Amino acid sequence: MTVQLNLYLKAEQELYKLDSSVKAKFYDFTHRFRENPRGNGLQLKQLKGDSRVYSARVDDSYRALLVRAGTAPDGGESWLVIAVRHRRDVYEQASVAINRVSGEIEFIDLSVVGADALRRAGIALTPTEPDEGQLLPPVPAPVPVAEAHPLLAGHSPQLLRELGVAEPLIAVALTLTRAEEFDRLLADAPLLSKDVLYGLAAGYSPDEVRAEITSPAAADTEIDPEDFHAALSRTRVTTVDEALRTILEDGDFQAWKVFLHPSQARLVNRDFSGPARVSGGPGTGKTIVALHRINHLVRRLPPGHDRPILLTTLTKNLAADLAERLSELIDDPALFSRVEIAHIDQLAHKVVNENTLAGRSKRLVEDRAAAAELREALAELGLGSQWEPEFLIEEWEQVLLAHSVGTRAAYFQAHRKGRGRSLTRPERAEVWKILDEFTTRLDRRGIETWGQAAERAARFEQERADRIETRLAYQAQIDGRELIHRDAEASPAQLKHRYRHIVVDEAQDLRAAHWKMLRAMVAPGPNDLFLAGDAHQRISDNQVSLSTLGVNIRGRSSRLSLSYRTTRQILAHARTVVADETYDDLDEGRDTLSGYRSVLSGPVPELHGHPTWEKELDGVAALLRGWRDELAVDENGNRRDTRGLIAVAVPDRDMVSQVMYHLATHADLTYAELTADGPRGGGDIHVGTMHRFKGLEYQRVLIAGATRELLPRAEHVDRLRDQDPARYRRELRKARSMLFVASTRARDALAVTWHGEPSRFLAG
Numbered sequence: 001m002t003v004q005l006n007l008y009l010k011a012e013q014e015l016y017k018l019d020s021s022v023k024a025k026f027y028d029f030t031h032r033f034r035e036n037p038r039g040n041g042l043q044l045k046q047l048k049g050d051s052r053v054y055s056a057r058v059d060d061s062y063r064a065l066l067v068r069a070g071t072a073p074d075g076g077e078s079w080l081v082i083a084v085r086h087r088r089d090v091y092e093q094a095s096v097a098i099n100r101v102s103g104e105i106e107f108i109d110l111s112v113v114g115a116d117a118l119r120r121a122g123i124a125l126t127p128t129e130p131d132e133g134q135l136l137p138p139v140p141a142p143v144p145v146a147e148a149h150p151l152l153a154g155h156s157p158q159l160l161r162e163l164g165v166a167e168p169l170i171a172v173a174l175t176l177t178r179a180e181e182f183d184r185l186l187a188d189a190p191l192l193s194k195d196v197l198y199g200l201a202a203g204y205s206p207d208e209v210r211a212e213i214t215s216p217a218a219a220d221t222e223i224d225p226e227d228f229h230a231a232l233s234r235t236r237v238t239t240v241d242e243a244l245r246t247i248l249e250d251g252d253f254q255a256w257k258v259f260l261h262p263s264q265a266r267l268v269n270r271d272f273s274g275p276a277r278v279s280g281g282p283g284t285g286k287t288i289v290a291l292h293r294i295n296h297l298v299r300r301l302p303p304g305h306d307r308p309i310l311l312t313t314l315t316k317n318l319a320a321d322l323a324e325r326l327s328e329l330i331d332d333p334a335l336f337s338r339v340e341i342a343h344i345d346q347l348a349h350k351v352v353n354e355n356t357l358a359g360r361s362k363r364l365v366e367d368r369a370a371a372a373e374l375r376e377a378l379a380e381l382g383l384g385s386q387w388e389p390e391f392l393i394e395e396w397e398q399v400l401l402a403h404s405v406g407t408r409a410a411y412f413q414a415h416r417k418g419r420g421r422s423l424t425r426p427e428r429a430e431v432w433k434i435l436d437e438f439t440t441r442l443d444r445r446g447i448e449t450w451g452q453a454a455e456r457a458a459r460f461e462q463e464r465a466d467r468i469e470t471r472l473a474y475q476a477q478i479d480g481r482e483l484i485h486r487d488a489e490a491s492p493a494q495l496k497h498r499y500r501h502i503v504v505d506e507a508q509d510l511r512a513a514h515w516k517m518l519r520a521m522v523a524p525g526p527n528d529l530f531l532a533g534d535a536h537q538r539i540s541d542n543q544v545s546l547s548t549l550g551v552n553i554r555g556r557s558s559r560l561s562l563s564y565r566t567t568r569q570i571l572a573h574a575r576t577v578v579a580d581e582t583y584d585d586l587d588e589g590r591d592t593l594s595g596y597r598s599v600l601s602g603p604v605p606e607l608h609g610h611p612t613w614e615k616e617l618d619g620v621a622a623l624l625r626g627w628r629d630e631l632a633v634d635e636n637g638n639r640r641d642t643r644g645l646i647a648v649a650v651p652d653r654d655m656v657s658q659v660m661y662h663l664a665t666h667a668d669l670t671y672a673e674l675t676a677d678g679p680r681g682g683g684d685i686h687v688g689t690m691h692r693f694k695g696l697e698y699q700r701v702l703i704a705g706a707t708r709e710l711l712p713r714a715e716h717v718d719r720l721r722d723q724d725p726a727r728y729r730r731e732l733r734k735a736r737s738m739l740f741v742a743s744t745r746a747r748d749a750l751a752v753t754w755h756g757e758p759s760r761f762l763a764g
């Protein structure tokens, strides 16, 4: 009977970082271990610190640490690999325990915390296999922490225990005085301990930590601290089988697929009585939650072949990315096919088409193309110098289209809330005349804007929802009998809502019309709408108040605050960019980034000014070449493909071309341009305008051209300051968000450069 061998998540992550020859040896080790753990030269032995932890030999240098986890279903032994380490890094004090709150198996390795902190806590570590000549440290006496203030002053060991911190961490955590020590201790700590300790250090009260962190992570059964077999079923592990080889060889392990943070899992699995929203700073896993939410919902559908779940987002690119990731998560094609994935404009277009007679469809154009028509209308009316096309287009979208204003009289009555500049009665008359001429022109040319299409789609869907409601009300009146005669007039599909569940990513950028359309597409009720978004990342003008659009998220809003993407140093910088603004919660309230934090640490972002654009380009090229060369070799000295690891974001299209040209001609670097359809070309460095960076992720990001005149574009915004202060503020806020989004795409390193004076957003 072979032994069942499982891999602890952290052990699996450690494995990916190892040299491929060690991975191969580990693979071989798993086979030998499963045959006979006590033979095959494995030298299985218990550690002195915790007899439940065993060490076994992988090769001359590497050791696996394991724990016995009861008996497998076939009666054989079950084991869990908790770490794979160089023998130098294995200490007798490694320990394993079952967390009394979550019931999961936790492995604690204090060797990461640093000699100083251990000394203060009176802990000495003994290597299991000291190198020759290596001196064992004497056991120190605990040193009182007088000189500096402990980060967790005021909290007792008992409190930490109750909140779920792993026992071996408690004494050390309470003595720590420096954030870096804290980071080191927690970098590899079990998740619950990490969250509780960071929460307390960030100033959350014990009650808040209990409510936000401990309770959601608590197991729903009684926990026996000695029953490793039961605990194994509550612990995220991979069972060692053929899949391990693929994972190890491809290195394509993606933690997000298997592992959710308790605050994420809570949102994925909960039943909401109506629309729910998750917000949170960049990289906190909103998209991951949205994907897992779909996975959760699709598995609870009644059997069928229809597609009652919609996943939608802002752009084609983002929708394609969601589709790819979802297909990795939902491996059953039959289930996957029950989810419709479409970007929001595509969806509106589909609705409009369905409701338009064949041959009558209009060509959809961007606002830019419509503005050209508007300019012509203005010229024809001889009013070109009096009115700004941008102002008129916004008036049209935000007042006429948004409120379905169809007549001159209705326009005189219309509310213009939030438009900033007021209009006199004669001015309104003139605006109406211009917009009337403008829409007639669009009509004549057979074109419409995406905004227009969205409004029409919303109207069609609302009419359909009204019909469904009337029908149901009538059916209730006649005691639920079938409506054969009435129903004969409509197709069966028209008699029910399109979807049972809708999940929206990048929700902060949808238009009011999109919300009206989505609201009408799903029957109001449990789990109808689930939205993920962050107002700090809004790069459009589409600020809405969801409750006024029939989407009531009150009492069902949550915020994620732990970033999985980027380092604390990058977050600290990015936060300064948006610090001077206030942000909405997609409704009437405020959203903030309070508590937004990261467990990752890295270099402080580099900020460089240059005298001219030419010099900046030289600096950019030099920095990128350095980065490329560093990334071209991995930790084990092997060469690595560097395509798509580094990106450059700039304020406008011209600069994209100039950067690409410079990289190719002066720096011998290859590039790929970021387009609306994703990267074009297969080169190393991705180059794009900042607003292309939404939803992306790179190892290193360089933001170039962060110059005062360019970010925001002075020639565009400065004149608005007096003419239209509300729009001026909106433009500034959009530009800030663009910089914020671009800065938070970086996982490990960020650099920001400019020429002349730096952007005002970098002042903080």
Ligand SMILES: Nc1ncnc2c1ncn2[C@@H]1O[C@H](COP(=O)(O)OP(=O)(O)OP(=O)(O)O)[C@@H](O)[C@H]1O
Residues within 6 Å of the ligand: 255, 256, 259, 260, 261, 264, 280, 281, 282, 283, 284, 285, 286, 287, 288, 289, 534, 537, 563, 564, 565, 694, 695, 697, 744
């Ligand atoms: N539970 C998790 N375990 C491991 N990695 C995670 C987890 N949750 C999120 N991540 C990783 O963190 C990164 C950011 O996640 P995601 O894109 O969902 O964040 P987001 O909040 O939607 O970000 P943004 O607002 O910037 O678009 C991704 O690389 C994702 O794989």
